[in-house]
Amino acid sequence: MAFETITKPDDVRASAVLTEEIRARFVWDDARAMLDGLPTGKLNIAHEALDRHVTAGHGDDAAMTWIGKEGARRAFTYANLADQTARFANVLRAHGLGRGDRVFGLMGREVELYVAALGTLKAGMVFSPLFSAFGPEPIRTRMEIGAANALVTTAAIYRRKIAAWWRDLPSLKLILIVGDEAPEDCVALGPAMAAACGEFAPVPMDAEDMALIHFTSGTTGRPKGAVHVHGAVATHAATGRYALEMEPGLRYWCTADPGWVTGTSYGIIAPLVNRVHMLVDEAEFDLDRWYRLLQEERIAVWYTAPTAIRMMMRAGEEAAKPYDFSALRFLASVGEPLNPEAVVWANRVFGRPFHDNWWQTETGGIVIANTQGMDIQPGSMGKPLPGQVAGIVAREGEALREMGAGEIGELALRPGWPSMMRGYLHEQARYEKCFAGGWYLTGDLAMRDGDGYYWFVGRADDLIKTSGHLIGPFEVESALIEHEAVAEAAVIGLPDETAGEVVRAYVCLNPGFEPSDELEKSIRGHARKLLGPTVAPREVVFRHSLPRTRSGKIMRRLLKARELGLPEGDISTLEADET
Numbered sequence: 127m128a129f130e131t132i133t134k135p136d137d138v139r140a141s142a143v144l145t146e147e148i149r150a151r152f153v154w155d156d157a158r159a160m161l162d163g164l165p166t167g168k169l170n171i172a173h174e175a176l177d178r179h180v181t182a183g184h185g186d187d188a189a190m191t192w193i194g195k196e197g198a199r200r201a202f203t204y205a206n207l208a209d210q211t212a213r214f215a216n217v218l219r220a221h222g223l224g225r226g227d228r229v230f231g232l233m234g235r236e237v238e239l240y241v242a243a244l245g246t247l248k249a250g251m252v253f254s255p256l257f258s259a260f261g262p263e264p265i266r267t268r269m270e271i272g273a274a275n276a277l278v279t280t281a282a283i284y285r286r287k288i289a290a291w292w293r294d295l296p297s298l299k300l301i302l303i304v305g306d307e308a309p310e311d312c313v314a315l316g317p318a319m320a321a322a323c324g325e326f327a328p329v330p331m332d333a334e335d336m337a338l339i340h341f342t343s344g345t346t347g348r349p350k351g352a353v354h355v356h357g358a359v360a361t362h363a364a365t366g367r368y369a370l371e372m373e374p375g376l377r378y379w380c381t382a383d384p385g386w387v388t389g390t391s392y393g394i395i396a397p398l399v400n401r402v403h404m405l406v407d408e409a410e411f412d413l414d415r416w417y418r419l420l421q422e423e424r425i426a427v428w429y430t431a432p433t434a435i436r437m438m439m440r441a442g443e444e445a446a447k448p449y450d451f452s453a454l455r456f457l458a459s460v461g462e463p464l465n466p467e468a469v470v471w472a473n474r475v476f477g478r479p480f481h482d483n484w485w486q487t488e489t490g491g492i493v494i495a496n497t498q499g500m501d502i503q504p505g506s507m508g509k510p511l512p513g514q515v516a517g518i519v520a521r522e523g524e525a526l527r528e529m530g531a532g533e534i535g536e537l538a539l540r541p542g543w544p545s546m547m548r549g550y551l552h553e554q555a556r557y558e559k560c561f562a563g564g565w566y567l568t569g570d571l572a573m574r575d576g577d578g579y580y581w582f583v584g585r586a587d588d589l590i591k592t593s594g595h596l597i598g599p600f601e602v603e604s605a606l607i608e609h610e611a612v613a614e615a616a617v618i619g620l621p622d623e624t625a626g627e628v629v630r631a632y633v634c635l636n637p638g639f640e641p642s643d644e645l646e647k648s649i650r651g652h653a654r655k656l657l658g659p660t661v662a663p664r665e666v667v668f669r670h671s672l673p674r675t676r677s678g679k680i681m682r683r684l685l686k687a688r689e690l691g692l693p694e695g696d697i698s699t700l701e702a703d704e705t
C-alpha cells in the first residue's frame with residue numbers, strides 16, 4: 127500500500143527518544159498490517175471500514191445498532207452498510223460529482239449521516255460533517271471555506287438554514303434531502319437510494335489524498351478547517367485497538383456527534399475498521415436514557431466526554447443505582463480535562479476504570495491515553511500511545527527548548543503519524559505556525575512527570591499569570607469541584623494592577639445548593655486550603671451554566687471577554703447559554 131513515508135525527527139539525541147522512535151515505526155507497520163488496501167497499492171477508508179469485511183465473510187456481522195430519539199431501533203450488518211454506502215456513492219456519481227468533490231453532511235445522528243460519510247469516501251470524494259445545530263451563518267462560512275459541491279441534510283434544516291442563500295454559493299451543485307420528498311431544486315435521497323445500484327467498487331485513493339475536512343471546535347477563536355487524508359485510517363485502526371481495545375463484535379458506544387472529530391474518527395471509522403458492533407443514539411444526553419442504554423445494550427467500551435460524566439455526578443450517585451453495568455470493561459473520555467474527582471466517582475459508580483484520552487482535531491486520532499494495565503493516575507491524561515513521540519517544550523523566540531520532568535511547557539509531538547492534519551484550509555500561515563524545531567506544537571500546556579505520565583495544565587491562551595506564578599485553570603477547577611456544592615467550574619485571569627492578573631472562578635452548583643455569601647466564602651476557603659492563597663480564586667461567581675461549544679468545551683475566552691467588555695470574537699460554535 128502507498129502510505130506516506132513517516133517523517134523522522136531531524137534532531138534525535140536522547141536514547142530514550144530513539145527507543146520511542148523504534149517503537150513508533152513498529153506500530154505503524156503493525157497498523158498497516160491491520161488494513162487490507164486495494165489492488166495496485168491504493169486504499170480507501172470505506173473499503174477498510176466496510177467492504178473488506180464483507181469480502182472476508184463477515185457481511186452478516188452486526189455493524190451498527192441505531193436508536194432513534196423516540197426509541198425506534200434499527201440494526202445494520204456490515205453487508206447492509208456496504209450496500210447503503212454503495213447506493214449513496216452511485217447517487218453522487220449520477221448527479222455528476224466526481225473524485226475530490228466535497229460533500230457536506232448537516233443533520234443529527236441519523237442513519238443517513240453515517241451512510242453519507244462512508245458513501246462519500248467510497249466515491250473518492252471528501253466529506254465534511256457539520257453540527258446540525260449550527261446557525262445559517264456558521265454553516266455558510268464553513269461551506270464557503272470548504273468549497274462545498276454537495277450537501278446532505280433534512281428538509282427542516284434546509285428550510286431554516288440553507289434555502290435562503292445556497293444559490294449564491296457557486297461551487298454548490300447538489301442538495302440531497304433525507305426522506306421521500308424534497309423542496310424545489312433539491313433531490314430526495316430516499317427514492318434516489320432505492321433506485322441506485324447497491325454495488326460500487328471503492329475508488330482507489332492514494333494515502334495522501336484528501337478524505338475529510340474537520341472544523342476545530344472554536345474554543346480559542348475562529349475555527350480552522352483541518353484537512354485529513356485516507357492514510358489516516360492506519361491511525362484509526364491502531365488507536366482503536368490500543369486505546370479503546372476494539373476487537374470484532376465488541377459492543378461499543380461513542381457518544382460524540384460526527385459534527386466534531388471524535389464522532390467521525392471514533393464514532394464511525396475506527397469502530398468499523400476494527401469490525402466492532404457500535405451503538406448510535408440519536409438523542410442528546412439524558413441521564414436515565416444513557417444509563418439504560420449502557421445496561422440494555424451491554425456496552426463494553428464506552429467513549430464519552432468529561433461533561434457527560436460531570437452531568438452524571440451532578441445528578442448524584444443514587445440515579446445510577448438501579449442499573450447494571452456488568453458488561454462494561456472501562457469508560458474513556460476526551461475533549462476536555464478530566465478532573466480527578468470524576469475518575470474516582472466513575473470508578474465507584476461503574477465499578478470500572480476510567481481512561482482519559484488526549485488528542486485534537488489536528489491529530490485526527492488519539493495521541494496520549496490511559497490504557498489497560500497502566501497504573502492510572504487520576505487527573506493525568508496518561509502516556510503517549512505506541513507510535514507517538516511527545517515532548518514538553520518552551521518557545522524562546524525562534525528557538526525551542528525541551529523541558530525536563532516536572533516542568534510546565536507546551537505539549538509538542540513529533541510529526542509523521544498517518545492521521546496528522548495535512549493543513550488548515552486556506553490558512554497556510556496559521557498551519558506553519560504550528561511547527562518549529564522538528565515538533566508540532568499543540569497549543570496546550572502540560573507537564574510530564576518522572577514516570578512519563580502527562581498532566582494537562584491548560585490551553586496556552588488560558589494560562590493565568592499572577593504575582594510571578596503561572597497558573598493553569600484546570601488545577602484550580604479540579605480543586606473547586608471537589609467542594610460538595612460545586613458541579614462545574616471555569617477559571618480565568620482578570621487584569622490586576624498589583625498582581626498582574628487575579629484568579630476568578632465561575633461555578634455551577636449541585637442540586638440542593640443555593641448561591642449565598644457564606645457559600646462563596648466556603649468555596650474560596652476550600653480552594654485556599656487545597657491550592658494556597660496565590661493560586662486560589664480571589665472571587666467566586668455563581669452561574670446557572672457556563673458558555674460552551676457544541677462539542678462541550680467551556681469557552682473561557684468568552685467569560686473573560688464578557689467580563690472585560692471586549693468583543694466576543696467568533697462564537698459560531700457557542701451552544702446557547704444563559705449567563
Ligand code: ATP
Pocket residue numbers: 342343344345346347348349350386387459460461462463464482483484485486487488507568569570582585677679
Ligand atoms: P479551537 O482549536 O478551534 O480553539 P479546540 O481546540 O477546542 O478548538 P478540538 O480540536 O475539538 O478543538 O479540541 C482539542 C482540544 O481539546 C485540545 O487541544 C485540548 O485543549 C482539549 N482536550 C482534548 N482532550 C483533552 C484531555 N484529555 N484533557 C485536557 N484537554 C483536552
Ligand code: MG
Pocket residue numbers: 342343346486569
Ligand atoms: Mg485547538
